[in-house]
Amino acid sequence: MPTPFVKIVEVGPRDGLQNEPFPVAVQTKVELINRLSATGLKSIESGSFVSPKWIPQMAGTSEVLRLIDHKHGTSYPVLVPNMKGLEGLEVLLRENPRQPVSEEIAIFTAASETFNKRNINCTIAESLDRFVPVVERAIELGLRVRGYVSTAVVCPYEGYIEPEKVRDVTIKLLEMGCYEVSLGDTIGAATPRTMERLLDVVMAAVPIEMLAAHNHDTYAMAIANVLTALKMGIRTVDSSVAGLGGCPFAPGATGNVATEDLVYALREEGYETGVDLNKLSTTGQWISSILGRDNGSRVGKAWLARKKLQ
């Protein structure tokens, strides 16, 4: 039987860096993205066209997209919350139509009204209305559109979220034209049981190939949750190098499952990812030291320590 392939969507340069307390230089972001693409990762979320007043860390996304080495076969998605964000990306696309910029955008909403209001300052219904012209225009421009549903299991303000709410928002995003929806356990409070319940309900209405898992690791449950999702048929998983990140509107939440932890778990469990764990661990250690923070990947640290002995 062929080894099952899992696509990893690396979100470190976006989800990871959006929560750093100090500005991260454009050159550092560019180097991070280039290093990540050299590990074999094929989808690297590279920034956001959101309001710099709301998320100052993502200012400079245009510059980042201009400066990175666009590797053939690798996509560099960016978050876009509204038409103004898409117009920011369009400026770049027009600048030099022959130069690659980004092939994909991601729109994002939530299954919890309170979180959505804090995150993008509107109701869920308003956000979905707002996305319709964004998706239409993006598709006209030849961009693929991914959707996110945050607080898919627990909301920091409202508590446990019924999976039916997540299912309904997911269906709307797919009907609008998203090719895939990533289900965000924004505060990393899911467990294999709640993850399974979520997927049972959503998968009953949506083809599994159109879903991705986006698990934060706040309660150290992310690997267990991802493995549960994989057993249920999910084949696209989001992760963040060195476990960077969190969400500015989800107090206390830590970053996504670390990409190093994910790659190690997947290879030991018999999945193929195409990612070089040596290069990845070195990159995770490098960005952690640049940011002056502890490396959030236990696998990354263990892997580098083991390499020193060899």
Ligand SMILES: CC(C)(COP(=O)([O-])OP(=O)([O-])OC[C@H]1O[C@@H](n2cnc3c(N)ncnc32)[C@H](O)[C@@H]1OP(=O)([O-])[O-])[C@@H](O)C(=O)NCCC(=O)NCCSC(=O)C[C@@](C)(O)CC(=O)[O-]
């Ligand atoms: C959505 C808005 C813009 C609404 O913000 P708003 O204040 O309601 O928007 P507005 O239309 O009233 O505009 C206010 C100002 O923002 C400007 N503006 C308006 N739009 C843009 C734009 N696109 N780019 C740049 N500027 C923009 C606009 O021009 C205006 O400027 P002013 O006149 O005051 O100078 C705001 O709430 C926002 O930017 N939020 C950012 C949210 C965010 O990035 N959150 C983190 C990412 S989501 C996440 O991490 C979860 C995820 C995806 O990882 C999954 C998971 O883990 O669950």
